[in-house]
Amino acid sequence: MKGYDPIKLAEKLRPKMIDPENKKVLLAILAGTGQEKDLSKERFFENIFRSKIYTKPEDREFDYFRGEPAAVAALELGVSPEECNAAFLGQINGCNLNCWYCYVDRIANSANHKYGKFFSAEEYLNQFLAERRKFQSSANPDLKLNILRISGGEVFIVPEIIFWMVEAIEKARLENDLYVWVDSNLATGNSYWNHLSAEQRARIEHFRNLGVCVCYKGFDRETFYENTGAAPEFFDEQFRMHRRLVEEGLDVYSYLYPVTSSAKNLRGRLSLFMDRLREEVSEFAPLRMATPPIKVYGPTEKRLTPARKKALENQLEAMKIWKEELQKRYTREQLHMKPHDLPSR
Ligand code: SF4
Incomplete structure (x- = not known):
């Protein structure tokens, strides 16, 4: 098993993904891509932003996302x-994994x-606010927008967008009015610390309505290599x-897709x-x-091979085992708590 270095790749991609002078990052245009076809049931704004519905009616009994970030x-x-x-989310265009x-x-x-x-953080935020205004009094809760998600691609290649967004929200005095959810693939090494100053990181830390969602790309070295x-x-x-x-x-x-x-x-x-x-990490x-x-x-369908089809079958067994193993390690009370009720560390 050889494979590429995702941290080096992140630094190589970075200059094409950020305009530091104008405080802008590159967002993906989804119009004309295979992903656009998958968005027919979702709301799609200006060919760039979209809404992600976390728990769809057909998934309600499973609660795959364990109720978060809702x-x-x-x-x-x-x-x-x-x-x-x-x-409401935009996708940073550029990822250091494949x-x-x-x-x-x-x-x-x-x-x-x-x-x-x-896009600048202000432009991103303004687009969110414009779309939010349209349906905030709707009877359908899935049309309401209270979460602004910064997704990818990989956000932590250009972590400045997190700081710029916090800055923009505070400037607009909206810090108690929306929740920010930031994704990461955990494969950018020290990028967050290298590209943001201690003061900038402290501002992010003190911004109350912000959660980071990291995604593991495998549960051992073999699956990490196989997946990425x-x-x-x-x-x-x-x-x-x-x-x-x-x-x-x-x-x-965090997430793990157990394929x-x-x-x-x-x-x-x-x-x-x-x-x-x-x-x-923590208990x-x-x-x-x-x-x-x-x-x-x-886009996934085009990449399917017999081994990957097998991986999709095996994930169901893995999800079952994961639940059983949790039950061996935690009390009933802990198992019934929402992730945000448990300490991060
Ligand atoms: S799943 Fe996430 S980490 Fe993997 S290639 Fe796509 S955007 Fe990158």
Whole structure:
């Protein structure tokens, strides 16, 4: 297993994804991509922004996202969780991983300016506010927008957007009016610390309505390599970055898509991963993690192979094992708590 270095790739992509002088980042234009076809049931704004409905009616009994970010956003904003089931999001155009199951087309995820447009945090926020105004009094809670999500691509290649967004929201005095949800793939090493000053990071830390959602790209070195094509040793890097974000004082949640083409010793491998999370990140990190299934979208379908189809089948067994292993490690009371009720560290 060889693979590329995602941290070096992030630094290579970065100059094409940021305009520091004008405080802008490159967002993906989704019009004309395979992903656009998948958005027919979702709201799609200006060919760039879209809304993501977290729990769709067909998924309600499963609660794949363990109620977040809706529950934490609702708590902070004083509204019902149903009114936080939809997020408004833009996708940073450029990613330093190449996951086969990614729902974004590579052309809109490789800092390709043909499928990108530079946006400032103010412009991003204004677009959110304009769309929010249209349906905020609707009887359908899925049309209400209380969460502004910064997604990708990989946000932490250009972490300045997080600071600029906090700055823009505070300038507009909207800090108690919306919740910010930021995604990361945990494969950018020290980028957050290298590109933001201590003062900027402190402003982010003190911004109350902000959660970071990190996504593990495998549960061992083999699955990390199989999913991303990156060098397997960067699997270990994910725990380090996760821990560092938690130590930074951020409210960090996580995901794992438990796909694997090999079901061999699945319980042992998942148990080891869960215990590493407890030891290297925090005692409650597994309870602050969601394990939703990968769904096959247009761009994913084009990349399917027999091994990947097998990986999709195996994820259901892995999700079952994950729940069983949680039950061995935590009390009934802890298992019933919402992720945001458990300490980050
Ligand atoms: S890290 Fe996320 S955006 Fe990047 S390729 Fe993987 S799934 Fe896609």
